[in-house]
Amino acid sequence: MKKQKVVVVGAGPVGALAALYAAGRGDDVEVYELRGDLRDPSTVPLNFTKSINLALSERGINSMKNANCPGLVEAVLEETIPMYGRMIHGAKQGKLFEESQSYDVHGRYIRAVDRAGLNKRLLDELEKMPNVKFFFDHKLVGADFRKNRAWFERRSKTLDDHAQNPTKSDPVEAKASKGSSEVEVAFDFMIGADGAHSAVRYHLMKFARLNYQQEYIDTLWCEFHISPSPTNDFKLSPNHLHIWPGGEFMFIAIPSLDKSFTSTLFLPASRFAEIDAQPEKLVNFFNENFPGVAGDLISESDLRKQYDENPHLPLISIKCSPYHYKSSVVILGDAAHAMVPFYGQGMNAGLEDVRTLFEFLDRHRPNILQADPDALAVEIDAHTEGRMMALEEYTKQRTPDAAAINDLALRNYQEMRSDVTSPIYRLRKWVEEALNNYFPKSGFATQYSRVSFGNERYSVVEKEVQRQGRWLLSGIVGVGLIPFVAWGGWWLWRWNRASHTGRGLTKWAAILGSKTEQIGRKFT
Structure with missing residues (x-):
């Protein structure tokens, strides 16, 4: 042949x-x-x-x-190096903190390569x-x-x-x-x-x-290098992807086999332009938004050098068919x-x-x-x-x-630059992982685990996550309505008892009308 x-x-x-x-x-x-x-x-x-x-x-x-x-x-x-989760970095009352967020309730991990x-x-x-x-x-x-x-x-x-x-x-x-x-x-x-x-x-x-669609997002990226410690060890936990969330921007670090970290600054183009116009503000910008990086992980002089020498590159998204x-x-x-x-x-x-x-x-x-x-x-x-x-x-x-x-x-x-610090994000992640762990037949799983630890089609993952979101929202709304339903039932029961006497009916009608008026004022 x-x-x-x-x-x-x-x-x-x-x-x-x-x-x-x-x-x-x-x-x-x-x-x-x-x-x-x-x-x-x-x-x-x-x-x-x-x-x-x-x-x-x-x-x-x-x-x-x-x-x-x-x-x-x-x-x-x-x-490769196993990364079991994200390590979120920040500062509270002037003190540095780290918070580990596992990728998967079953201990699965991605690999830095x-x-x-x-x-x-x-x-x-x-x-x-x-x-x-x-x-x-x-x-x-x-x-x-x-x-x-x-x-x-x-x-x-x-x-x-x-x-x-x-x-x-x-x-x-x-x-x-x-x-x-x-x-x-x-x-x-x-x-x-x-x-x-x-x-x-x-x-x-x-x-x-x-058909062709190309989009540049309003973010540029610049690479940085975190060298090993003086004792030739990792300066950070090697089994995490490290994130310094900044709301509209972030700094991340991924471990390398030589015990260094490859780091990346993701920042809107306008913020890059501000720093370029006033280079002396670079270190202060890092200290305010990425505590512990300047000085501890990268020397201030090296930070300035890498920022100046490494290109600030665009991020592109392309779809075609x-x-x-x-x-x-x-x-x-x-x-x-x-x-x-x-x-x-x-x-x-x-x-x-x-x-x-x-x-x-x-x-x-x-x-x-x-x-x-x-x-x-x-x-x-x-x-x-x-x-x-x-x-x-x-x-x-x-x-x-x-x-x-x-x-x-x-x-x-x-999610990476902002939601990882949100209580709502953490609650949904906890609920989905708990359902997946204790009730596996429910079919619930986090979006991240579906994408990173399985081979399910991406389009199916997206639909399943949306379905889960609707179920969770319905559950939260349902749980939230329970007190109101109970309260309404109680008032109905009292009204039913009071209705046997005209005087009692008048009394409870007046009370109910007063309560209804109060609730109405709160919602308006």
Whole structure:
């Protein structure tokens, strides 16, 4: 049977996992990446900053398990740090305090993972496979998804390498003239996993009637680094995600394997502008809003230096549909649904995209395998038809799920920067966890546990959480009405007794009228 050629654009975690899935099914896979080898420390990230630590949860882990690469998940998990909950930081009457809020009543946890380390593991697994080729420093500059052709511009950094080793570095289909920096690549199927500013999505828009929505929220982020203590230990609890909630902004810290913390300031653009105009106020701003950070965790001079040197970057949310065009191309991860980072689901959702996509492809693979092996044209048609059906089903299912987690991530920012200190938030969390723990058949669970510790579709999670909210609200209203119902019943009973005598009836009617008037005045 003819092998299918799969071109993956983007060698980040999502693209690398997609390549592993495709290669594991016997396809010939070529991975193209705009940057240099991402395992090389000298490779500069696209946002020109250190890669912030990521939260790895059940969806991402499950998706890697289904890649069927022995030892992969175990190796990845060995290089993670369990985070059992949030540690809320603040100050009361001038004294610092910490308050731990567990993620899950059953003790489940998410994991802090270094993006570069995870990426390296996935790329190393790919490099072991004989049917995978890498093409770093290649920029997608054109694509024809009807003819299944793509054009990549080779960056000058690697031109000499290509000239010296053309059989290994150049695609078979790329027959660029001598001295040219552009190659043409033929493919059967392209997977775009090239991030929020996806070149694949840009070219897909020329072929598919793609609805596209892009939103920048009024918040920028700046990364900070908290070094280990003088005794080479963590300065904070390593098993928590640390939050300094500020109402309309926040500061967070995530542990790293080297006992440092990768920290991030999330702040409205206008507040960044105020600090930029008066830099001397930076330390005071931190002392007032994030007590214990300036001086104790980061020296004041280092705080100023990091604020000045690290870029202040925007946060983008992207929704689009469809994710594919016929049988030729599909986009995954941030290319399809970039989201703000406040749920820690961006990477996990992207990895889950891969698992979901290949479940649909596998579902239609039997149609492909039933093709006549002696008739190449019939075989190609079977591949194409099966893949087209799979991509249609993938877009239909995944679009509402991606929209749901995008919305949940936006709403979770409110929870992290403000609601975590709210009594109402804590009460609802306690009630939901108690019901889940003592009455598991009730189906109640917190939104966070549904999202982070299960594989239930995001759109289903959103609906279930809304249903739970309505039930809880009904319960609270019902409990609140009990005293009023009892009071009304008591007055009715007294009225019934008094009604046996005219004088008593008149007396109780007067009292009841007086009480009713008092209640009316209170509500108005």
